[in-house]
Amino acid sequence: MTTSFKGPKPSRRQFLSGAAAAGAGAVAAQASGAATPDPLITEVQPWATGLGEGVDATPYGLPIKYESHVVRRNVEWLTADTISSINFTPIHALDGTITPQGCAFERHHSGAIELRKEDYRLMINGLVDKPLIFTYADLERFPREQHVYFCECAANTGMEWAGAQLNGAQFTHGMIHNMEYTGVPLRTLLQEAGLDAAGDLEDKWIYVEGHDASSNGRSIPMSKAMDDCLVAFKANGEALRKEHGYPVRLVVPGWEGNMWVKWLRRVEVVDGPVESREETSKYTDTLANGISRKWTWVMDAKSVITSPSPQSPIQHGHGPLVITGLAWSGHGAITRVDVSKDGGKTWETARLAKPGEKMALTRFYLDTTWNGEEMLLQARAMDETGYVQPTKEQLREIRGENSIYHNNCIQTWHVKPNGEAENVEVS
Amino acid sequence: MTTSFKGPKPSRRQFLSGAAAAGAGAVAAQASGAATPDPLITEVQPWATGLGEGVDATPYGLPIKYESHVVRRNVEWLTADTISSINFTPIHALDGTITPQGCAFERHHSGAIELRKEDYRLMINGLVDKPLIFTYADLERFPREQHVYFCECAANTGMEWAGAQLNGAQFTHGMIHNMEYTGVPLRTLLQEAGLDAAGDLEDKWIYVEGHDASSNGRSIPMSKAMDDCLVAFKANGEALRKEHGYPVRLVVPGWEGNMWVKWLRRVEVVDGPVESREETSKYTDTLANGISRKWTWVMDAKSVITSPSPQSPIQHGHGPLVITGLAWSGHGAITRVDVSKDGGKTWETARLAKPGEKMALTRFYLDTTWNGEEMLLQARAMDETGYVQPTKEQLREIRGENSIYHNNCIQTWHVKPNGEAENVEVS
Incomplete structure (x- = not known):
């Protein structure tokens, strides 16, 4: 790895046993006659013999049709119109x-x-x-x-x-x-x-x-x-x-x-x-006592695990798993992100893809192993000011539950044995 | 400026006399009655009173219609089909x-x-x-x-x-x-x-x-x-x-x-x-003696001024002018870019928008003044190995003129008094 690697580095053997089991051993399997031949390997495919589309069709390109689900979503119920x-x-x-x-x-x-x-x-x-x-x-x-x-x-x-x-x-x-x-x-x-x-x-x-x-x-x-x-x-x-x-x-x-x-x-x-x-009437946070906080401009440090997550379940078998997400802070650079699999009881420090940059998203990875156990996945971000992203409980203690804005609390995904994930709250 | 600033920094007074002359003085001009009132300022515009388009129309957005000229171009004559x-x-x-x-x-x-x-x-x-x-x-x-x-x-x-x-x-x-x-x-x-x-x-x-x-x-x-x-x-x-x-x-x-x-x-x-x-038959460079160079993989340091350029002429008046372009090197990070206005006789060191990153494009700027004089604009890049981008003459001496590939020579744009620019060769 040429980038900074703050988390535990999985051994090569770990991947040999993991990824190979998931499908990467097809050559060996076919040689031994143990598996059904994969027609995508054994047969000549149409895309390898014909001509693809010309570039003149895409002066300004769009994503391929297979990615049509990767789009912005609007929700009608959130705003009046x-x-x-x-x-x-x-x-x-x-x-x-x-x-x-x-x-x-x-x-x-x-x-x-x-x-x-x-x-x-x-x-x-x-x-x-x-x-x-x-x-x-x-x-x-x-x-x-x-x-x-x-x-x-x-x-x-x-x-x-x-x-x-x-x-x-x-x-x-x-x-x-x-x-x-x-x-x-x-x-x-x-x-x-x-x-x-x-x-x-x-x-x-x-x-x-x-x-x-x-x-x-x-x-x-x-x-x-x-x-x-x-x-x-x-x-x-x-x-x-x-x-x-x-x-x-x-x-x-x-x-x-x-x-x-x-x-x-x-x-x-x-x-x-x-x-x-x-x-005044918008973009202010009303506390439990009915008084609104004044001047809440800066977005505090925050993070979220983007995969696995409810829209990105684990669809492969047991073994190697990449947990990844985003962290950011309006106060400066992200310096560290921790990931918990047990709802915040224990934490592992994630690897940052690049050193954090001021007021920019930072990608983090936890290269780990999953064998079907349930997980309560959380990430918590820290920034260069020493600030640590709070739990929802900690935030509610200070802010009450009247707010709409400025919720930077730790998010929890419940990952089930079948790999599906759900948005849950842990206390 | 919070970024590194390696070139000469234009004074504020320079801009006061320049940009204001170009149109930024409209408020003062109108107040004195010296200029024709600008209806875009004095009249209520339709976009300030009606509703714009909803976001549901653009789950995956495209550029606005006014930018339809900013697209990839194909040239039929370059390849066989x-x-x-x-x-x-x-x-x-x-x-x-x-x-x-x-x-x-x-x-x-x-x-x-x-x-x-x-x-x-x-x-x-x-x-x-x-x-x-x-x-x-x-x-x-x-x-x-x-x-x-x-x-x-x-x-x-x-x-x-x-x-x-x-x-x-x-x-x-x-x-x-x-x-x-x-x-x-x-x-x-x-x-x-x-x-x-x-x-x-x-x-x-x-x-x-x-x-x-x-x-x-x-x-x-x-x-x-x-x-x-x-x-x-x-x-x-x-x-x-x-x-x-x-x-x-x-x-x-x-x-x-x-x-x-x-x-x-x-x-x-x-x-x-x-x-x-x-x-072998493609992606090799044939020298003047008919022998082809072997293993020409790395893209040497190179730069180009993107504006002003033939497709991006100067369309404003005299005074402040931003000259900008891109530099890159397959051998590592760009460390410096110089700009010449006189076809390589004299050089000014440009400002890099960010410190160069390995094998990535680096944006450079020369914040300067132009009063309608003809220019032979050139940029020359230097990378962390100490390599300096060569002139076309220097490159031809070594490589001859049979090559198609790996031309990283200094490019020249001739900027005319009317602001239009043309691709020229200087010797």
């Missing part, structure tokens, strides 16, 4: 860390609008020396940066506050994506508008809104605006998709997804938070 | 480093076949203790790795040997993609077949072939097979696309793309190179 909706990344079927735009989670409040680059304008106004309006072509003239960041909806895992509700990682944890964003630092544009002559920045805020009818206005403290926010126009190398805010969206690393305003229209420098609809 | 063809990544229109699968370069020799995971088999045979056949499910049980790697066709830039031929970075340099691959190290599967008991590995080779009719057989020395080759099943998080080898392809980091065998069928351990059609 399907036009005011949300959809879920099929994280149970993905691997690695990048989310393709075509199946990347997104949420919009009044539909996905179609806005040409030529018609795009971005205004910076309010407490600035020089209010400015930028065209798309203007934005392309400023120095750009690239960063891979996760974007998670504040409501991700929200239905689970009350107990195990949704049967699948896509639905419990799929309101997240992770893409390579390219854009201009918001700081650069604010400075262009003469912000640094506008007095003490510590007291200032920005109010950002989108071109869509909802406008989805949000207040952001100036310290964050000047730190790492990006005015982004590309994701995973290409233009943003319509539903991701084409042609320009705001990227607010590590902070809840609804602040990543799409179809970005205006950034107003103000002297305090605006207390808009989206940050 | 369109079914035996190649296509080009629209690198002139992308930014960042990740190539979306939907527009990622690929080449196939007998069409893109459709092979279900259930019908997939991978045989390892030849000089091994225990010949094995793996199903797709077997492969998923071995420890996986993830790496972002570039895949470049040996023929990329091949038409340029004889002089400036093709007008656009997509056609001169677009036979390349860069994706996050997930798979099992080939080493792991070879060890599973008992390779380490098969004698001295240094003398051994593997011969790999695909399930398609062409089989595209290639010989690879064992040292590379045991080093970093991946048996990959995901790219950018999701299943490989059909045309990229669904469900399984070989990844041979830094080596020419035709060795990345798609629809991987068989890995035979042999005691020497097979000298197959694809490594």
Whole structure:
């Protein structure tokens, strides 16, 4: 292994006995006459003799038809109208860390609008020396940066506050994506508008809104605006998709997804938070005493096992098993992920595919053995601040059960002897 | 800037005079009554009042219609039949480093076949203790790795040997993609077949072939097979696309793309190179004396400016200009990229968006100023071995002009006063 390997490394012999038993010993078996010949080996297959499809048929390619189940899912019951909706990344079927735009989670409040680059304008106004309006072509003239960041909806895992509700990682944890964003630092544009002559920045805020009818206005403290926010126009190398805010969206690393305003229209420098609809009646967490928490922007460290999981059961026999999942933190880089098979009684440290990167998804693996025993699978993430992902019980003690947003508790899958998995709650 | 910044950093004042002149001063201009009011600012637009499209319409999303020109291109004249063809990544229109699968370069020799995971088999045979056949499910049980790697066709830039031929970075340099691959190290599967008991590995080779009719057989020395080759099943998080080898392809980091065998069928351990059609009559470089170079696998360090370029002219006024492009090396990480505006007489060191990663595309930027002067734009890449990308003249001196493959010379774009760019050759 060339990557860092923090967990126990299975021996080669373990795989020899395991994978070979599952089917990898077919050559030897056929030689001894012990098994039924596999026609996929013994007979010439049509794909080995004929011509496949030409590339001219796919100037912009789509997934093969056999993967038609690996798509975003919408659930009608979650929002008042399907036009005011949300959809879920099929994280149970993905691997690695990048989310393709075509199946990347997104949420919009009044539909996905179609806005040409030529018609795009971005205004910076309010407490600035020089209010400015930028065209798309203007934005392309400023120095750009690239960063891979996760974007998670504040409501991700929200239905689970009350107990195990949704049967699948896509639905419990799929309101997240992770893409390579390219854009201009918001700081650069604010400075262009003469912000640094506008007095003490510590007291200032920005109010950002989108071109869509909802406008989805949000207040952001100036310290964050000047730190790492990006005015982004590309994701995973290409233009943003319509539903991701084409042609320009705001990227607010590590902070809840609804602040990543799409179809970005205006950034107003103000002297305090605006207390808009989206940050008062929505996107707030009500505690047991009826009082709501103030300013819950950062997405705390969290993780989920994507396979095995309810939508990705174990379908092979006993022996080697790869347990894998995703971890992330809005406070910085993931430093460690532990996996439990017994509902949190004992833990094994998983292997991180790559060292954790700030505010980006980290893939973890536990290369292990399974012989049909029941498992209560859990993962728990730790980030560079020393924070450890809490249990649901710990979170409820502090937050009560009124919340919809900011549920970053440890998730449990019950894996049965037949390999199927179910969303359960352990106490 | 939070990223490394190796080039000269333009001052803020530079942008104030530049971008504002280009249109970003509209607010001030309107306030003074000097400019025609912009109806996109002064009038309420339809996208701000109506509902956009719902997400249920896009379970797997495609680019917005306004980006329909950002697609792979095929050229009929390059290969004998369109079914035996190649296509080009629209690198002139992308930014960042990740190539979306939907527009990622690929080449196939007998069409893109459709092979279900259930019908997939991978045989390892030849000089091994225990010949094995793996199903797709077997492969998923071995420890996986993830790496972002570039895949470049040996023929990329091949038409340029004889002089400036093709007008656009997509056609001169677009036979390349860069994706996050997930798979099992080939080493792991070879060890599973008992390779380490098969004698001295240094003398051994593997011969790999695909399930398609062409089989595209290639010989690879064992040292590379045991080093970093991946048996990959995901790219950018999701299943490989059909045309990229669904469900399984070989990844041979830094080596020419035709060795990345798609629809991987068989890995035979042999005691020497097979000298197959694809490594004798094809994919060899004939020198001026008529003798062909032997074993030209590694793709040497190379770079190209993607914008401005013939397909991406300068369309804004004078002032700030972002020059950007891609650099890569099959020998390791890119350490530096220089940009010349005068055909190689003087050079400025570009800013790398991130530190170079081994055998992966690196994005570079030169944040500069342009006042309508003619430019002969060039980029030259350097890698961690100390290698410097050569000029076409230097390459011709060694290789002559008979070659098709392995042209990694410095490319020149002639930018005219009107912002248009043309592929030219400088001596």
